[in-house]
Amino acid sequence: MEIKLTSYGATEEVTGSCHLLNIDGHRILIDCGLWQGDWENYVKNWDKFLFDPKSLDAVILTHAHLDHCGRLPKLYAEGYNGPIFATPATIDLAKIVLEDSYFIMEEKSFRKKIPRFYRQNDLLKTNKSFTPISYYQSRQLTPDISFTLYNAGHILGSAIIKIQAGSKTIVFSGDLGGQNMPLVKDVDFIDKADYVVCESTYGDRSHQAIKTRDQELIKALLRTTLNKSTLLITIFAIERTQDILRVLNDYYESHIDFKVPVFLDSPMAAQATKIYKKHLLDLNETAQADLERDRDIFDFPHLKITNNIRQSKEINKTPNPKIIMAGSGMMEGGRIIHHLAQYVSDKKNQILFMGFQVPGTLGYQILSGDFDFDYYGQKIPIHATTQQIDGFSAHADQGSLLGWLKHFENPKKICLSHGDKPSLQKFAIMIGEDLKREVEILKYNQPVILK
Template identity: 40%
Template structure:
């Protein structure tokens, strides 16, 4: 989809184009600033792309807008800074607070992996073959030395001459945003909307995504563009069945969970079960330092959460805590969980099983048929989580072959992403909607959504190709 001239400028997507992860969209405004929307990390089968050049000069970027703090939206910001970005970051304060947790965790994992590989390479005399980390904790600190402007929802802010940004609540995670840009140049004016990741309705922690009224250009995510989620009631019932049956069977439940939003939602659901006396006596371990820090931030920014969360806060003085919950930030505390034979619910990262403490629990628990592995989040192509869901039963963890005998359960109704119907309904809520561009989705799923948009909305949608020039 190409015009003969650009009214306001050119957008190119250097990530999250025909793939889900690596969100990174460069908007070059004619005779105006160059704006980058997100700078996220690639995950799964495309993670090698993190080490490739950006495709643009970071020194030429004037403004970085951040929709939310998930790794696939913020994970390459330290690399951007290390390679020369000195512009202004504009987002909500809580987003940068959460991003600091995410980025420090990412940097520490990469540094630890580098040092481990370097030691092994030294013994072979092959130090030069070990690739250095994408960035370090010092690079993360450098991000927070840059100038930042913190915005509030629904408050228009002039971010440059002729450019006004308005952040709307996307309902995806804490202070996630849909970003509206009202841009005026000599050639004319346009309203551009970047959906960010849109939340799912009926989320226990987050409010519903805010509707937007007008857009000449819409860049919209399409992660679940090919299907609808299970109903929330059905998902909750299935979740409860797995938890109750496994615990009563003297087993343990392993939940690989994203530290941000999903862990908090699962805690809320377990608290509901505790209140209603449905939850058998057990020990619930939040075995993720990042999830623990994120949960504390959710408490701190509680006014942005659902009414239900704030009712818990009024009643208990805490949103997520109840007697069965145990937090294990230290490695030694995490190791002690292995000594408990039964009656545990272990919530640990990483959410896609690509690293983190969940792998240690897999090693100690997956071979036991009394246990259950419960997936409650998206598993990208190429990740261990996706391979297990696809039926792989022999996996290798820390140089040891593990036979999976535990029962495997996938519940996608808890997704923090809108499903196909949610995306369509959100777009239908516009009073005026111009051109639609699909990003942040696997290509086969985007083709399905493109067809449905044509059938249900009578509009054409364009699937954005990597680095394609879109004249807007």
């Protein structure tokens, strides 16, 4: 049996995840994510796939983040007609993520005067092709090939994919979470695999402890109150928003005199929060126990959810102090842009970044220092203080990634994807030295034969 792995994204970078496994002519695609970052990277979404989507037999999706699911509709635009397997929670989340992404693409295409890279009809086909598979339930694709999903502990519904091809086992990590994540269950350890394809986003870094990051968030809240200013929190709609809401929930419910309003100004984050409530059984024991004493761990006094543009604009009329949570998380679009224009030139205000900013994004530029923000041709200087709290990341850090890889008894090779070059190189050296395993950094469109 010949098994060939070719990666068409998330190779020596963090977006566009797309891996093709060819097992004796049977073709399975793992993820089909969007290219994100600056325009140079985003524009790659228009390129035709270097494989023929018509020839695919199945697509398996690890989780609902855009860099893993964003180009799924484009597969249908180029002739794919089969299923997309994913967990039920991933399917619910992917539908809202893809809808939002479609409108962002439409807006960008309109501004650049170029056609869209897939049509709304392809999005509808994608939504209809999602096929739910629960964790630990094995699915036969051919008499010789089957796959099983395990918990990746990253975001709600996130999965590790284990593929059995004859006597060979190949594991795709997708994105991994660490231990004791605030909401989702712990990542599953797997002990047997011949080949492991592992993400390395934080392969060169360690995260803050959960307690520290919660304190940092509360400190920012208190500074805003003392300064009578505005706190802007850039949010990622899935997992991090719910994680932040839960920390705020605990603070507000134990400090009933604290009355600073919090605006959740992101329809997608509000929708995602509803999906978290729908899939409560996928949350960890602590979150479920908390739900027994507090009916809604994502809702608290003084939280206001805006449902439309009018309500979003009215936030500006609310006197300080106030807190605004809005996306997108890397400021590539969304309502955060309008709030930035309103608040960044005042040095009393604060901007909190809740995670990794891809180079080229506005979030990355603002965090990097001196920068005038271009708001529809108007240059606005940035005087507000900026801070990054990366402990809210849903990604495993270096220690957790190594810990997860250590559980494999005797893999023939560990292949690394999803990380920028320096991070991948450091992590590869570490795997070689600490785990004494053969390691390969996956390269774009360079097949690896899994013997």
